Amino acid sequence: MLQHLELELKRESEAAEQRMSHKLQRIARELALQKAKAVTEARQEERNKIVVLLDKQEKYAWEKKQEMELAFKMSQKEFEEETEKLLKTAENVREAQLEEVINEVNRKDSEILSLTQQLEDMTAWKDSLEAEILETRAAFQKYINVTFPQLAPGQADFILPFRKISPFTDAGVDF
Template sequence: MQRYLENELKRESEAAEQRMAHKLQRILMECALEKMHAVVEARKQERQTASQAMAKQQKYSLVVLNTGILANEIHQKNLDQLKKEKLYEMSVALDITQKENQEEAEKQLKEAEKTHQAIYGEVTTSLRETEAQVQILTQQLESMTAWKDNLEAEIEETRQSFQNYIDITFPKLTPGQADFILPFRKRPEYRDTKKETDNDKGM
């Protein structure tokens, strides 16, 4: 009986060991399977994380690229706007300078015209005064010439009358004997001033 019990205990012990071994083997297999699943899941998570990180990096790079392009476009627009403003300022400054130069030129031209008119007026006045003086002198000269001609005529008449008186009073005098009474008169040579004045005006 004791041996039977020992055999039963032995069989139960072996059966228990076998069950324990199977259970341990199953646990080990389950652990290995779980480990394999965990590795697969970890690799999947790593791939997803890497993919997400790459997507974020690509998105960030795209944002940076778009931001750079946008910044470049904004910078170019600012440069174009600044260029337009500078061109407009230069155009306005050029217009102002041209207007100022034109106003200055017109001012100088008006001053030159005023000076010319003043000089022309002075010259015209001086010329008129000179012409008036010349006319007065011409009239005086004509009066003096007429007076001289009248005086010459009177002298000639007086000499002729005196010569007639000598001829009647002293009929026997030979030519030249009465020269001490009525000496020979030399006629002065007078230039025709009126003709010279007319010639000067023609020149």
């Protein structure tokens, strides 16, 4: 029965570790998708804004071209400067948004690393406690065997407490 409980605890521990691993992989994939989507959306938004601005400016210049040839040349120069400013502004906004996304990804990566380390620490601690419990039970069983040599094997098993299942596995807590 002890071996069965040990196997059950081992299987539950491995399942919890596997669930955590899958969860971490899923979060990493979601972050990568979010990052790619944010970059694509920012670029498309920039393109749309520039297209709209260019369309408005070209229409205006076309209407005024026949009335004022000299004014057109000057407005064309102003238009190019304004477009350059808008492009620079749009590039700065895109860079700022990209930097925010990168910072968020880095924060999430740090959280994932922290959670992974916590999981490893908890698993090591659990394994250590599990080993200590097994050693204590074995020592106690040896003591019973030495103290009560007249008892048949298994006759004093009632002295050893039954192994209880961890509240973490009973409660369905998913790490």
